């Protein structure tokens with residue numbers, strides 16, 4: 188398997204974890220890295236909130252000890268984005284990514300995220316400003332386009348490259364599609380055929396075999412995986428293994444899933460404290476136990492879990508269910 192390079196940065200493999208608000212926090216990234224992910228991405232971070240010293244936002248920038256790590260910023264103004272990018276680099280960011288794909292109304296209303304795909308001139312100014320402000324590679328994450336009436340990812344990626352971007356990630360859906368339907372990988376191939384910077388393909392990679400197929404069908408340099416990793420950090424190990432050997436690894440056992448959920452919880456406790464860890468673990472535990480016997484009942488009980496002890500006990504009870512009566 189080829190090494191994966193973005194600007195001056197070299198990764199062992201081309202498997203990349205996706206930025207996911209509310210999910211790809213430090214605990215998630217630690218597990219993704221342990222599972223062999225070549226590069227991990229933070230959740231999107233508001234440039235304004237960072238610059239104005241919002242404490243919660245600051246915590247999203249806890250990237251100490253992580254390498255290589257990409258910090259994703261969102262915003263719409265070169266001045267604040269450059270300041271936020273410098274702060275991220277001071278904290279140890281190895282890459283800065285600018286979010287130009289988020290479809291959420293709250294973000295696009297403020298001209299950030301995917302709204303920038305409607306305004307290529309502003310987008311180009313932002314990329315050039317951030318590239319000029321930091322000494323690490325700068326990348327952009329885009330969608331297929333805003334809609335058919337605006338420049339598509341091909342045109343947009345060309346502009347990003349001309350403005351100094353070191354790589355581009357393409358999620359093959361229009362803004363209005365959010366996550367519906369099937370991601371269009373042909374747009375990833377078209378972008379790859381057009382630009383000379385590395386292209387990371389994204390959208391609907393659910394298995395190691397999908398990762399192989401995306402690389403083969405689009406020629407992209409890296410594969411970004413998001414939703415498949417919810418409650419399933421093994422997807423990164425599977426993708427790396429499949430790319431190396433062409434073999435599909437067996438899925439984790441129920442015991443392994445429960446062990447991983449407990450470890451995820453311990454990391455959340457370490458990084459976020461009891462209150463937040465318990466609240467956030469509810470959704471992770473539901474994902475880890477999806478499809479397991481006792482999972483549905485467990486999800487009901489999870490909502491009542493109000494302490495680390497209760498959370499652990501509920502998660503462990505799922506393993507017992509696998510061997511006991513229904």
Ligand SMILES: Cc1cc2nc3c(=O)[nH]c(=O)nc-3n(C[C@H](O)[C@H](O)[C@H](O)COP(=O)(O)O)c2cc1C
Nearest residue numbers: 205206207208230231328358390391392412413414
């Ligand atoms: C809950 C959730 C949060 C997300 N947050 C972000 C984000 O902060 N920044 C971003 O660029 N994309 C975000 N995305 C989009 C993912 O990075 C990715 O582009 C998308 O999920 C498609 O990849 P997948 O099919 O592998 O999930 C998010 C997606 C989900 C499901």
